[in-house]
Amino acid sequence: MSSVEELTERVRAFARERDWEQFHTPKNLAMALAGEVGELLAELQWLTPEQSAAVMADPELGPRVRAEIGDVTVYLVRLADVLGIDLVTAALDKLSEAGTRYTVEAARGRADKIKDA
Template identity: 70%
Template sequence: MAPVEELTQRLRTFADERNWGQFHTPKNLVMAAAGEMGELVAEFQWLTPEQSAAVMDDLKAGARVRAGLGDVVIYLTRLADVLGIDLVQAALDKLEDSARRYPVERSRGSAAKAPGYHPSAP
């Protein structure tokens, strides 16, 4: 079993054992993921770029960042499971789309948004 599939199954079992499926609506899971992402953002909020790159060198801050990432991944994995989305395939599809929108020859070294990009467009 692939690591993402194992995580998905373990999260499903964890939620089922506690009868938490009733609370794991897409809305609640998105809100929980956003809240956890906010906590992760707070860890980096006032750091310089150099400090942010070295955050894992600080044992306490590094532990909080690691736990925050774990929380975000858990909620996103659970959300994908509830919605019936293959999370890895969704990420691969998005990466392929980004490669089309940001070809190396036009995008290398630039943070400019792709012209004509509309996130809601198919």
């Protein structure tokens, strides 16, 4: 599988085959997505910055983090599909907006939030 479109179709078919479309409301999917993000956070919560950067090298923790990212991705893809949002376009639009707000000159090397103009 190499594209967001292919993944979207696979997730859509998975839900359809199980008659889960009835449960896949935007609210339910957003809540499930938040839960999965929480599970991902739980895997990283008590790691040092150095440990979190090297997490995928850990033979026990790495696969768990990968699985949680998979869960997050599936729910995000499904939510976008149900809402009719093209994920790549939405991400590119957001990146463009962020580039306008966080110019290289204003944001380089800074982690603080830049106030709206």
